[in-house]
Amino acid sequence: MKLNSKFKALLTGVTLSLGLAACGGSAQEAADKPAAAADTVAAIKEKGVIRIGVFGDKPPFGYVDAEGKNQGFDVEIAKEMAKDLLGSPDKVEFVLTEAANRVEYIRSGKVDVLLANFTQTPERAEAVDFAEPYMKVALGVVSPKNQPITDVAQLKDQTLLVNKGTTADAFFTKNHPEVKLLKFDQNTETFDALKDGRGVALSHDNALLWAWAKENPDFEVAIGNIGPAESIAPAVKKGDQALLDWVNSEIAAMKKDGRLKTAYEKTLMPVYGDKVKPEELLAE
Known part of the structure; x- marks a missing residue:
């Protein structure tokens, strides 16, 4: 039996879709998955705001002051990230988190980056991707x-x-x-x-x-x-290599140009004074 060209094309398309479905996804999903990971940083730029998870009740690392403003060491780092990526420290949306829901906030996409004094552990590394540490x-x-x-x-x-x-x-x-x-x-x-x-x-x-x-x-x-x-380190969603690479480069830059130490001097030194030296807490 001869098949006309339109039916052949339709049959080919159905066969291809079924084959992709059997492998775990549609043709569109297969095309979108690598693009989604690669476009994370671009998507943040297009949106014009980066969502960063911080504590609201853990001074001097992350807290909300009497005027309702976010303050603390992690907050200063977040502002630097927003300034370098989006041109202004004000282009960060602070998402308040608690210790128990930090991983869920990353996995669900509620935050782009987590800076809530997050200690790097092997168990957590199975659920999220850690960038280079900024504290110890x-x-x-x-x-x-x-x-x-x-x-x-x-x-x-x-x-x-x-x-x-x-x-x-x-x-x-x-x-x-x-x-x-x-x-x-x-x-x-x-x-x-x-x-x-x-x-x-x-x-x-x-x-x-x-x-x-x-x-x-x-x-x-x-x-x-x-x-x-x-070590305490920023974290991003598992597999988001583009954003992870950017955060790594940002932390490295802040260490090199002294901005990490400046954040320490602004937020932590007034608390610790001479009792704790910067090198005891700041990661190299």
Whole structure:
């Protein structure tokens, strides 16, 4: 049986579509996937705004001041990114996040880049792509000055306060099951619980604890360094190589030209003073 040319063309198209579908997608999807990844930076430029996830309650890294403005170390880095990519530090949309939902905000596309004091871990690296780090930290433990916790052994069968989804949560869950953990979503809740005596101590990044203890002199960071040294880095959606490359180049530039140190001097040095040196926290 002879087929006319129009039917042949139709049959060929159907066969091709079925073949692509069997491989997991349509012809349009196959064409769009690499383009979507390659056009991320261009899409941000066309939109004229970059959405960056930061904390709203974690001074001095990310917080909202009395006038409703975003402030902090991560915020300064975000403004530099917006200025370099879009020509103005004002072209950043700050998306407030909490520790427990940071990965979801990246995976769902709610943010383009995450800068919410995000510690780089192997588990998180399976879900997101990390850029080069800009800070280095370890865990610490803060407790009342009149009842200081100076050794992890003192926490046995005691209640330790942590934030859900943080490295402190993961570290104590894995390594110290003898410690009772009371977990909160927001930093303000966790620190208020410490003030209220709902736990004997609180564990978080040491950089944050030093800053908090300075503002709350009835407490001290009697354990300043536990667990492995870790890095804090920006993160983007898994597989978004174009945006990852751009963020990497931006962090490298900020380190080289001194803008990262300038951000430190503006936001962190007034908090730490001489107690902490920039090189102790800034990644090389």
